[in-house]
Amino acid sequence: MMWTNMKFKWGLVGCLSLLMVGIAGAQDGWNWPADPAMENKAREVNAAYTDYKRSEEFLKAKDGLHWLLVNVPELNESLYINGVDIYAGAAKEATDPKLQRIYQDSVMIVYELRNKLYDNESRWIANKAYYAYNFYKGEKDKVSVATDAFARVIELNGTLSFQLVPAYFDAVYRNFAYNKAYTPEQLLEIYEKLNAILVEAEGQGNDVSSQRGIMEQLIVAMDIIDCEFIANILGPKLKAEPDNMKLAQQVFQYSVQQKCTSSETFLFALEVIDNNDPTFSTSQVRGLRYMQNSEYAKAGELFEKALTLATTDAQRAEIHWDMAKVHANLGRKSQARSSALKAAEMNKEREKDAYSFVGGLYMSSYNDCRGGQSRVKDYALFIAAYDAYARAGDSAGMANAKSRFPSKEELFTEGFQVGETMSVGCWIGQSVTLATRD
DSSP: OOOOHHHHHHHHHHHHHHSOTTBOOOBTTBOOBSSHHHHHHHHHHHHHHHHHHHTTOHHHHHHHHHHHHHHOTTSOTHHHHHHHHHHHHHHHHOOSHHHHHHHHHHHHHHHHHHHHHOSOHHHHHHHHHHHHHHHHTTOTTTHHHHHHHHHHHHHHHSSOOGGGHHHHHHHHHHHHHHHOOSOHHHHHHHHHHHHHHHHHHHHTTOOOHHHHHHHHHHHHHHTOOSHHHIIIIIHHHHHHOTTOHHHHHHHHHHHHHTTOTTSHHHHHHHHHHHHHSOOHHHHHHHHHHHHHTTOHHHHHHHHHHHHHHOOSHHHHHHHHHHHHHHHHHTTOHHHHHHHHHHHHHHOGGGHHHHHHHHHHHHHTTHHHHOOSSOHHHHHHHHHHHHHHHHHHTOHHHHHHHHTTSOOHHHHHHHTOOTTOEEEEOTTTOEEEEOOOOO
């Protein structure tokens, strides 16, 4: 007999109120009808449909199941457990899309009927959500059945299997795309709730990289998080909750992803994180932001803090290099040189940059260091700069420095000779071998 979805649903729902009479008391969980003829019929149909189910002949099994659901709905909870498998299997076997939809809807109806009779929704609600997602994820009018079911799982059980997290968020994504069913704030709240489940699962030793990757792709595809959203939605919220580390971490991560790291919102989030749970990276990045804003004294404080949090020579080299630039901008050239060379000492890859930097420090010190009595002594500073540039392999710097060397005439006039050693005073404090620019 061909049943439409509507007829099926009303037939089953109606039978619950009309056919409860005549059910005998439960015995071993089975409520066989009190009428002998009805009992025999029920036993016969039950045996037949379960045989078909065991043989995975779902299209045949569904007829007997339907008779039992209509005539003896309280016979045993196994009707509803088997019913899901049978209608889901029938949906796979069906070639007619209309019948396939009827059987898929029947799975949902079986869950509804089970919930009316048995108070154990928490045991099977995740399975219902799984089926709802697979059946309705591509349908504008029905995808919310899946999102509601997943939300119900968390409501009842407090969590969700981490394997189902991508399915839930994909259903949310589709519901948003089809129906604009959520505000950006609601989407973000769901995302963070599901991400917390992944974090917990990961802490228990599970590999959640695949699930997390899907989640990140979906949140990007939603196109809700941009610099404006971070500044206008998340920023004020964080200002109102300055101790909310979780929100501060969100703002930090999203700002990096969206390249909004020059914003005041990002800096504030960074301050919250660094003040409450400082790491090498947070202190360094915060220092770099202050340096970008020309707040060099503040930047120096943060770099000193980062240095105490560094765990490798590579990290320490980075901070010494950052400190070199802070000292230079504050006019502390000797300290700038020391920090740059310390960075080169700890990281050989930094050596060229460090000596080029030192050459620049020397070049910029002429007005501070010249005595004004001997051009040769004053210009010897540029020879020191040339030597530093040479160690860096900086040909442009070398050429610039050499153009400022004393001339042959100046050496002769002052009684010096090429190749003679001279001490460069001021803060530079090193000896050079005299040479001329010509």
